[in-house]
Amino acid sequence: MATKIGIRQLVEFVLRQGDLNDVKNSQNTALAGAKIHRQLQSTRGSDYASEVYLKTTVTMNNADYIISGRADGLQLNADGALIEEIKTSDQDFTDLSTNTLTLYWGQVKVYGYLLLQAHPDLDQVTLQLTYFQVSTEKITKTQKVLHRAELDQFFKDLITEYEYWLTLRADLRHRRNTSIEPLAFPFPAFRTGQRELAAAVYKTIRLQKRLFVEAPTGTGKTISTLFPAIKAMGQDLIERLFYLTAKQSTRRVAEEAVALMANKGLRLKSITLTAKDQIRFAEEQDLLPEENPFMVGYYDRLKPALKDLLTHEDQLTRPVIEQYARKHTVDPFEFSLDASLFCDLVICDYNYLFDPLVYLQRFFSEDDDDNFFLVDEAHNLVSRSRAMYSAEISDQPIAGLLKLAKPDQTQPSDDLQQALKKVRRGFTRLTKSLFEEDATEQVLPDPPERLLPVLRKFNEFVTDWLTTQKPSPLVDAVRDYFFASLTFVKIGDWYDGSYQTRYVYTEHHLTVKQLCLDPSDFLHRSLSLGAGAVLFSATLSPMSYYQRVLGGEANSLAYQLPSPFPPKHQAILVTRYVQTTYHQRAHNLDRIVASLSALVTGKRGHYLVFFPSYGYLHQVQAAFTQAHPELTTVAQAPTMAAAERQAFLDRFNIDDDQPLVGFCVLGGIFSEGIDLRGRRLIGVAIVSVGLPGINAETNLIRDYYDHQNGQGFAYAYQLPGMNNVLQAAGRLIRSQTDTGIILLLDQRFASRRYTALFPPHWQYYQTIESLPQLTATIANFWHQTEVPDENQTHETT
Structure with a gap:
């Protein structure tokens, strides 16, 4: 399969030179630019064709490369041929830099070359650069007439300059595929559900579909999605993989999975993209671009820096990028973006694909079936995408x-x-x-x-x-x-x-x-920029809801895996005697405290208790500590620095059975993404069904979906709240030998409206009618369950 190279990518890589300047903040988005393109194209004559796909195949180093792109406009008539390239920006045409104009004309020259290749009867072509200044709507047109010989030489020089990089790509791709072919699953055996998930991911890639997967905690979602995707890459089904996450912690898990496979022989270029404000060197702050030594002359040093990096490193993590950026005096953020063009796997935040303001234009300016997307912790994308497409x-x-x-x-x-x-x-x-x-x-x-x-x-x-x-x-x-x-x-x-x-x-x-209120169409457009996608999480129930709100309702597949852990290791206890609605909280405070006391005194160890708000957390914590001054408690704060968050977790990371109770909020930093195994956590209590606080904006979401499908309350309040509950409960039982209790303190959990949302591995839940029954049930569970001292199961990467 020939490797595709976009014309814009080729021209920019070869012809850029001089300084790196932060692009002037423009009001022009890709969507607005597309509208302007269509507006201008619609004024052309009947012999004018828009968005004309042009390509040619170049053979180098015994490999084929397709050089392709879409010309904004093509006009063929008796007077000859004209290629139009339309550019939009806020700057006045006279203020454009020489390098910018070189890049603009470079693109249209390649289109001219490709047109003459397709029409051997033509000897020349008129190249037209149409520049639309957005702020003033001023249009500037410039033309050049170039002959076949001139364009042939231009294209030859361009490709000759790029030959080293094409050859490097071919060598890297051959090395990658050769290492993938014998690559085996990096653990001695598949865990329950892993083989099935891996097969489903592989088939999704082969069929170029979109798959939604609910894989409970412990399935090993990261390795079960990355491994089959990389195997598909080795068979040339895809060329580049994007692993998209919401948190740094999950990006690290993906890095660990790649390192694990590299230890088994995988030779693949992966890169982790870090936000600009986090990776830029301290000495770059508050410097103008023309004063910044990492930007002045950036493009003159870029290619040697890339050659050095790609020759010596496979896993381009943040420390690696920073090391080579400092060595070659190049801006680390821009360097990471330029290096990503040569990588097989890009690990990055959601916004690099989905955010309309900061997405990676070098990859996502048009559809590309060589790309495939793995979207981790996809439940987070619901609120994140609403925020991306909203503004105030x-x-x-x-x-x-x-x-x-x-x-x-x-x-x-x-x-x-x-x-x-x-x-x-x-x-x-x-x-x-x-x-x-x-x-x-x-x-x-x-x-x-x-x-x-x-x-x-x-x-x-x-x-x-x-x-x-x-x-x-x-x-x-x-x-x-x-x-x-x-x-x-x-x-x-x-x-x-x-x-x-x-x-x-x-x-x-x-x-x-x-x-x-509903970003699903926008998400669908973003996901359609690749051949397909797998969106996965431990909590994607009900699946129809997530398919609807994440843009996959009409054309996606769904797959739910069972929990890999024995159901008997976990007790799900639902209290019918506790009410936590706002007006009933004060009347039920003593019952809640007594229920928590029964939980944490049933067996010495570490426990987490989750609440829907900080106010409710503080109310219960105060009553609990008054009732049990002998027990150690720790509470999440509304704002916590990284060191404070780590200190909180370090209290639980001690592998002992000393009593410790942590008070946290649902949907917060400790309700997902933390891994406390064995004796580090033996019980989780969840107070209330986790409904978001009633507010005007969530009511607008409710009203919107009421009009759409009659499920406004569920879509705006119930299902997001239940997802927070399931995520918090997922902090418990992280390995085959873990045991513990999940205590649901709200009688609403026992109603059909909520039990219908319980995941399959909660099917053995028990309803508790009174405090004495709760105490007896907890005692019976621990009597029948042995907790081993050592956890000897492989990682849940």
Whole structure:
């Protein structure tokens, strides 16, 4: 199978030179750019064809490479041939750098070459660069007429320059596939469900489908998805794999799985992408690009740096990227993006595929069946994607900005003050048009059209203003507000029937929110950029809900695995005698404390108790510690630094049976992604069914789905809450030898509405009618269960 190389990728890699400059923040999104393209293309004549696919095959080093791309426009008639390339940006055409224009013309020259290859009767072609300045809607057209010989030489030089990298790719691919062929599953045996999951993933790749998988804790989801995907890669079914996660901890698990297979002989290039603000060197902070030694001359040092990195390393983790970036004096974030083009596996956050503002354009500017996606902990994508496609802005910061921008002799800012005052007036006019004296909120289905033009003009001003400023508190504050404004305007491009605009007026300030209630169509578009995807989690029940909200309702497969652990190792106890609704909490406090006492005194050890809010947590914790001053307790705080989070976990990582009770919140940092095995955790209690707090925005989601399918309460409240419950319960029973108790303290858990949502491995749950019955049931469970001192099962990677 020939390797595909995009024209833009080829041209940019070969022709870029000089400094790395942070791209000017533009209001132009890919969606807006596509609209402009269509608008311009629609004005052309009847002999004009849009989005014309052109390709050629180049043979080098005994391997074939398909050089391909889509020309924006092609016109063939009696007068000859014309290729059009359309570019959009905020900058004036005269302000474009020489290197930028070189890249633009480089792309259209390749299209011209490919056109003449397809039409041997033509000897020349007119190349047209059409530049649309978004901020002014000014169109600049420039043309060049090039003959076949000129374009042949240009393309030959381009490929000759790229030959080393093509050959390197071919060698790396051959080495990769040769190592994959004999690669065996890296454990002595498959755990229950692993072989079936691996087979399902492989078939999904082969059929180019989308698969949703619920694989309970302990299945070993990471290795069970990566291993078959890599085997499929070795058979040339896919060329590049993206492992997308929500948390750093799960990215580390993926790295560990790759390292495990590398120890068994796998030779594959993998890279972990780290957010720009986390990986950039400390000495780069607060430097202008033209003063930053890691950016000045970046492209002149890039290729030697890549050659060094790719020659000596396979697993390009953050420390490796930083090591080589410092060695060659290149910016580590941009270096990681450039290195990713040569990698077989890219481990990264969800936003690199799904976020409309920061996705990887070098991979996802168009569909590519060589890509495949593995989406880990997919339940997190529901709320994350809503946030990605939503935006809000307020006039509240403007007063502080005006105060900072007050002109003085060292930094005159009259123009900035005027720009800020125009934004404030825009908010004021909007407020007067929406609100009576006593009104505080409005929700409308239309985008905030009165505010968007005001913010666009502000963004245009600040884009230019920032280029003339040196670092200062004013610049930092303006930049923060500018980014919020820029995001708000860009999200406005995506506004459709899945949105509502919420206007909130409090304390003389207006906040405007563009709320994406249903991002499923956007997720579907992103997932369609590859050949297929596997979205997996320990909790994807009910499957139909996740298929609906994650963009896979019409064309996806579903697969649920059983728990690999014996059901008898876990007791699921549902108390009918406890009510935790808001109005009943005070009346049931003594019952909750007594039930928790029965749990933690039934056997000495470590326990976690989860609550729907910090307020409820503190209320119960205070009553519990008063009743049991002899027991050690620790509580999650609303904000915890990394060291504080680790200190909390370290209390549980001691492998002993000393009494310890941790109080946490559902959906928080300790309710998923932590692995406490054996005696480190022997019981979990969950207080309430975990419904999100009732609020106006969640009610909008409820109303939207009520209109869509009549399941508004379930989609907005019940199912997200139940997922938090299942994730928290999943902290217990992490290996074949673990045993423990899950105590569900809310009578609603016993209703059909909730028992229908219990996973299959909860089928032996017991309902408890009274505190004495609970005490006896706990005692009986521990009497019948032995907890071994050592855990001798393989990792759950």
